[in-house]
Amino acid sequence: MQSKQYILAHDTGTGGDKAVLTDLQGQVIQSAYQPYEVHYPRPDWAEQDPEELWRAVAATTKQVIAKAGINPREILGVGISAQMFNLLPVDENGKPVTPMLSWLDVRSVPQADRVLSGDMPDFLFQKTGNIPTAKDVIPKILWLKEERPELWRRTACLLDCKEYILFRLTGKIAIDWHGASVFFLFDPYKKTWSQEVCAALGIPVERLPAAYPCTQVIGEVTPQAAAETGLAPGTPVVICAGDVAVAQSGSGANRAGKAHLCIGTATWVGLSSKVFQNDAQKPFWALSHIDPDKWIIAGEMETGGGALMWFRDAFCQEEDRQAQAAGISTYALLGQMAEAVAPGSDKLIFLPWLSGERAPVLDHYARGGFIGLSLGHTKGHLARAVMEGVAFHIRWIIEALERLGLPVGEINAIGGGSVSPVWTQIISDVTARTLNIVEHPQEAGAMGAALAVAVGMGVYPNMEAVDEVIKISRSVDPHPRLQARYTALYQEYREMYTALVPIYRRLHAIP
Numbered sequence: 134m135q136s137k138q139y140i141l142a143h144d145t146g147t148g149g150d151k152a153v154l155t156d157l158q159g160q161v162i163q164s165a166y167q168p169y170e171v172h173y174p175r176p177d178w179a180e181q182d183p184e185e186l187w188r189a190v191a192a193t194t195k196q197v198i199a200k201a202g203i204n205p206r207e208i209l210g211v212g213i214s215a216q217m218f219n220l221l222p223v224d225e226n227g228k229p230v231t232p233m234l235s236w237l238d239v240r241s242v243p244q245a246d247r248v249l250s251g252d253m254p255d256f257l258f259q260k261t262g263n264i265p266t267a268k269d270v271i272p273k274i275l276w277l278k279e280e281r282p283e284l285w286r287r288t289a290c291l292l293d294c295k296e297y298i299l300f301r302l303t304g305k306i307a308i309d310w311h312g313a314s315v316f317f318l319f320d321p322y323k324k325t326w327s328q329e330v331c332a333a334l335g336i337p338v339e340r341l342p343a344a345y346p347c348t349q350v351i352g353e354v355t356p357q358a359a360a361e362t363g364l365a366p367g368t369p370v371v372i373c374a375g376d377v378a379v380a381q382s383g384s385g386a387n388r389a390g391k392a393h394l395c396i397g398t399a400t401w402v403g404l405s406s407k408v409f410q411n412d413a414q415k416p417f418w419a420l421s422h423i424d425p426d427k428w429i430i431a432g433e434m435e436t437g438g439g440a441l442m443w444f445r446d447a448f449c450q451e452e453d454r455q456a457q458a459a460g461i462s463t464y465a466l467l468g469q470m471a472e473a474v475a476p477g478s479d480k481l482i483f484l485p486w487l488s489g490e491r492a493p494v495l496d497h498y499a500r501g502g503f504i505g506l507s508l509g510h511t512k513g514h515l516a517r518a519v520m521e522g523v524a525f526h527i528r529w530i531i532e533a534l535e536r537l538g539l540p541v542g543e544i545n546a547i548g549g550g551s552v553s554p555v556w557t558q559i560i561s562d563v564t565a566r567t568l569n570i571v572e573h574p575q576e577a578g579a580m581g582a583a584l585a586v587a588v589g590m591g592v593y594p595n596m597e598a599v600d601e602v603i604k605i606s607r608s609v610d611p612h613p614r615l616q617a618r619y620t621a622l623y624q625e626y627r628e629m630y631t632a633l634v635p636i637y638r639r640l641h642a643i644p
Contacts, residue, residue: 137209140590141197141364142583143190144376144576145215145298147171147235147398150186152193153579154201157209157592159602161576165196171235179237183221183229186294187301194362205365211302211354212373212586214578215295217315220273222288227300230287234273236399237488239497241272244279248272248334249495255413260330262411262419263317266489267497268435270316274336291340295375302362303352303370306342310421311374311429313344321409321421321428347374347423348589371589373582377431378423381405383581384545384571385603387596389427392541394560394568395578396550400437400523401492402530403429404539412537415493423585424596430539432492432530437523438550440485440501441467444519448512468555471517476562476615478514481505482626483522484633493533494630498637504629520556521619524563525626531564543567545605547577554609561609563619572604 139162144151149168153161167189172180190213198205218236223229234240245267248257254264265271270293278285292300293315296308313319313326318336320327324344331338345351351372359366373379381403384393389407394400409428411419418431436443445453445463456466482504489497503518531541544566550556551574561568571577584599593599
């Protein structure tokens with residue numbers, strides 16, 4: 134009989150799927166990554182092909198098993214984490230009726246504006262503790278119902294990304310409590326779909342999947358899924374949780390009061406809390422934790438790492454060629470360029486609201502920009518300004534969390550952006566916080582998923598017990614001498630948003 138000494142976990146993100154094979158302590162044995170596309174068929178539309186996502190999950194599963202040279206029967210359990218705030222309607226056979234509407238999609242602005250009018254925001258906040266924007270699930274559901282009635286009639290269940298992957302693995306349709314809370318249709322105390330909210334919005338509650346605790350074994354790998362992935366049929370699958378929850382766990386921030394920063398395409402600051410609380414006027418995410426007696430209060434900016442990705446793709450083709458010739462990543466070269474520029478970027482300020490903003494303001498009209506450009510600015514100034522603009526927004530989120538009564542001390546950092554020594558120093562300097570960079574920052578989400586599987590399989594009693602498993606590779610402390618300069622620039626950053634709000638709305642109204 135084979136001993137069960139490995140866990141397989143996936144982080145199915147916006148740009149690709151990462152699979153990791155870990156030991157029972159969450160230490161990575163092997164990993165594999167496969168990218169896929171976000172499709173933009175029309176202005177404001179962003180879609181992904183769910184079959185392409187599943188193929189990536191299947192391929193990376195085969196790759197990590199082969200690279201590790203193990204018998205798949207040695208795998209104790211499987212867990213999937215994924216991007217959230219997407220909408221994938223499926224028919225009664227679990228077949229998608231549309232491409233997946235990405236969290237980046239803002240086609241549902243009219244529906245969002247309607248939901249955000251009158252007494253509805255107060256009602257939603259009272260019942261769920263959250264309020265949606267155009268990128269959230271509620272407006273997307275209403276768009277599908279109103280604009281594509283023929284597809285709505287075929288829809289049997291409304292899923293997010295992870296739930297489809299779980300269906301392909303196990304043949305079962307289900308959602309975890311964390312993923313359900315992201316729909317903003319979920320009662321945070323009763324851990325059930327809110328009948329009152331669904332009725333008020335005209336969303337049939339029977340089209341929402343049954344919800345379960347995050348560490349529950351939801352099913353087993355089917356023979357068909359085994360043939361596609363290389364897993365052994367019958368391998369237990371833990372329902373796990375989406376990217377925010379596993380980031381909280383994979384960063385070693387499960388205990389109440391601990392904070393983490395994820396610098397990915399989207400970027401957020403999250404705290405584990407024993408108390409469910411949010412700001413009714415400027416709401417954060419208030420989501421179920423993997424531990425059933427806690428919540429995650431998180432403030433997200435829509436394009437943190439995504440802003441630097443946009444800058445790279447739009448303006449840095451020559452730097453990309455130089456980086457390839459030097460055998461380094463383009464991001465590393467941009468970091469070198471930014472490091473050569475003095476802090477403050479010679480008073481050039483970047484506004485990172487390239488795709489609207491979520492926290493600490495709900496504003497799907499906001500857009501980005503460079504303010505203060507002069508003839509003396511170089512591409513290096515622009516690169517540093519992008520990094521500083523993201524850091525300014527992280528500071529804004531932290532300050533808003535603290536006004537809510539959630540103190541933020543040292544922060545455990547994960548995600549691709551935390552690999553950059555330059556960017557992490559900028560964030561530390563701007564926020565005046567120590568950043569603790571975890572040992573495997575780009576695999577932290579998948580590691581968090583693996584540790585949730587370990588809890589579900591009885592290896593650990595709860596998620597708090599795994600905090601000691603996550604190791605810190607380095608700490609970044611702020612430079613006191615830069616505090617005055619960065620505080621002055623940050624105040625101007627805040628004023629720029631206030632000044633531009635009416636302009637953003639007028640621009641949106643132009644045909």
